[in-house]
Amino acid sequence: MPAFLSPLLILLAAGPAAQQQMGFGDSVQLPTFGLQGTDHATLAVNRWGDVCVLYHARMPSGQILTEMQVIRYVGTGLWESSVADHLLLGDPTLDVYGSQRDNCAKPAVAALDDGSFCAVWPRTDKQDPLVGRLEGARILVRDVQGYFLPTLTLITAAQGEGFVLDPLAPAGDAGIMPDLCTLAGGLAAVAYVVEDSRSFGAGGVIYRDHALRIVKLDWSAVPGQSGFLDGPWVAANGIALDHTPLYPLVGGLVLPDIVPDDLENLVLAWEQYRVAGHPGYAGGDRGEVVVRRLEALNSASPLLVLDESVFTASAAARQQRRPSLSATRLDTGNDVLLGWSDLKYLPFFSDKIQVRQILYPASNAAGQSLVEDRFWTNDPNWDDGYPATSLTSARQLCFASRQFPARRQILASSHTAATMYQVPTIVQHPQRPAVEVLEATNPSGGNLSVLFITYEGANLEDSTLYRIHFGIFRL
Numbered sequence: 001m002p003a004f005l006s007p008l009l010i011l012l013a014a015g016p017a018a019q020q021q022m023g024f025g026d027s028v029q030l031p032t033f034g035l036q037g038t039d040h041a042t043l044a045v046n047r048w049g050d051v052c053v054l055y056h057a058r059m060p061s062g063q064i065l066t067e068m069q070v071i072r073y074v075g076t077g078l079w080e081s082s083v084a085d086h087l088l089l090g091d092p093t094l095d096v097y098g099s100q101r102d103n104c105a106k107p108a109v110a111a112l113d114d115g116s117f118c119a120v121w122p123r124t125d126k127q128d129p130l131v132g133r134l135e136g137a138r139i140l141v142r143d144v145q146g147y148f149l150p151t152l153t154l155i156t157a158a159q160g161e162g163f164v165l166d167p168l169a170p171a172g173d174a175g176i177m178p179d180l181c182t183l184a185g186g187l188a189a190v191a192y193v194v195e196d197s198r199s200f201g202a203g204g205v206i207y208r209d210h211a212l213r214i215v216k217l218d219w220s221a222v223p224g225q226s227g228f229l230d231g232p233w234v235a236a237n238g239i240a241l242d243h244t245p246l247y248p249l250v251g252g253l254v255l256p257d258i259v260p261d262d263l264e265n266l267v268l269a270w271e272q273y274r275v276a277g278h279p280g281y282a283g284g285d286r287g288e289v290v291v292r293r294l295e296a297l298n299s300a301s302p303l304l305v306l307d308e309s310v311f312t313a314s315a316a317a318r319q320q321r322r323p324s325l326s327a328t329r330l331d332t333g334n335d336v337l338l339g340w341s342d343l344k345y346l347p348f349f350s351d352k353i354q355v356r357q358i359l360y361p362a363s364n365a366a367g368q369s370l371v372e373d374r375f376w377t378n379d380p381n382w383d384d385g386y387p388a389t390s391l392t393s394a395r396q397l398c399f400a401s402r403q404f405p406a407r408r409q410i411l412a413s414s415h416t417a418a419t420m421y422q423v424p425t426i427v428q429h430p431q432r433p434a435v436e437v438l439e440a441t442n443p444s445g446g447n448l449s450v451l452f453i454t455y456e457g458a459n460l461e462d463s464t465l466y467r468i469h470f471g472i473f474r475l
Contacts, residue, residue, distance in 0.1 A: 091160025135162030
């Protein structure tokens with residue numbers, strides 16, 4: 001272990017814990033420290049096939065913590081995990097903001113190019129929505145040659161507390177909602193939303209404006225010291241997500257997504273919804289998803305806007321939410337896949353999924369993007385929501401949950417086959433999928449694509465509680 005990692009390492013002894021083994025087609029329920037149910041899973045897979053899943057959980061006190069489960073690839077189509085691979089990252093009982101006031105929720109994770117993982121999460125004040133900060137940590141599973149370390153190594157500020165990446169991030173109703181992507185050389189770019197202002201209109205309308213910030217992490221530097229952190233920069237501002245009593249917004253607001261294109265330019269997506277009367281806005285109610293490509297952080301003009309695509313709702317009442325971006329360097333073009341929810345709260349059973357592929361030039365030439373429709377079959381009788389996309393060398397995949405009157409199911413579409421599939425799950429009402437696809441060479445010849453998926457659903461032992469479930473499938 002390099003000496004520069006020594007400032008704050010937490011080595012977690014594996015001990016004699018029993019291993020839980022998985023293969024293709026298997027699904028398991030992930031553990032939790034929170035006791036009161038889990039939510040908002042995100043996952044990443046590294047170059048060796050190890051998977052890191054982050055999620056948050058609610059404690060009996062009502063506070064929210066951030067936890068992680070590592071699932072190791074042990075070869076021949078098998079993965080293993082144990083209780084020693086289950087870690088607490090964000091501990092709200094540290095009381096940074098006062099007794100029982102901390103929340104550590106809505107995390108994100110990505111695999112760095114050396115095979116380690118970078119995790120980020122917000123810490124917010126339950127009693128003051130304008131107080132919050134962004135934290136981050138790094139998790140090492142293997143050494144640089146790819147051999148398992150004797151124990152998981154968590155590089156963090158302290159037990160249950162990450163390095164502070166932005167000390168002043170007013171969460172507001174947006175909830176910060178970070179996403180991140182990793183770049184060459186151990187770099188990560190984190191995108192997150194802060195609330196700039198709010199005001200109130202007639203009839204209970206709330207007008208909100210947000211800014212989207214980016215910070216850069218360099219894990220080759222000493223964490224917490226000079227060179228480790230750069231930013232934050234404002235990548236977009238004036239992002240409105242207004243509230244009306246007729247079409248209320250629930251959960252985290254302004255969920256950003258970020259991926260690098262083939263040139264390591266940053267592609268950002270976010271949602272916005274303006275209501276007539278919003279200060280400085282002269283139009284009517286309108287929802288949009290915005291996708292903006294920014295020049296790479298290491299370029300001569302970092303974060304210069306190269307392209308922007310705006311996807312506007314077809315009707316005033318429809319809100320465009322939860323954009324999901326994916327990219328790959330294994331296909332023949334410089335492109336991203338976008339999926340999002342086209343929501344209409346009343347009448348029910350009219351929520352839709354939209355999927356587009358945005359084709360960028362193989363250069364930093366501006367204003368030359370093209371947009372093409374991709375495949376999803378919406379049923380006018382049922383709600384589809386919570387999209388998660390995956391762009392591979394040969395497929396444009398989108399996953400989402402479909403709500404029937406008495407059950408849910410997770411569906412997947414592939415533009416290549418123009419077919420809808422049902423994803424096998426171990427609970428009857430799965431929703432909110434998150435996916436990663438690993439493309440590798442099959443030892444028996446050809447290419448092997450592996451789908452890793454998480455979804456939410458009832459606790460298998462206690463259906464009154466909510467849990468995260470994880471599955472592995474061969475594509």
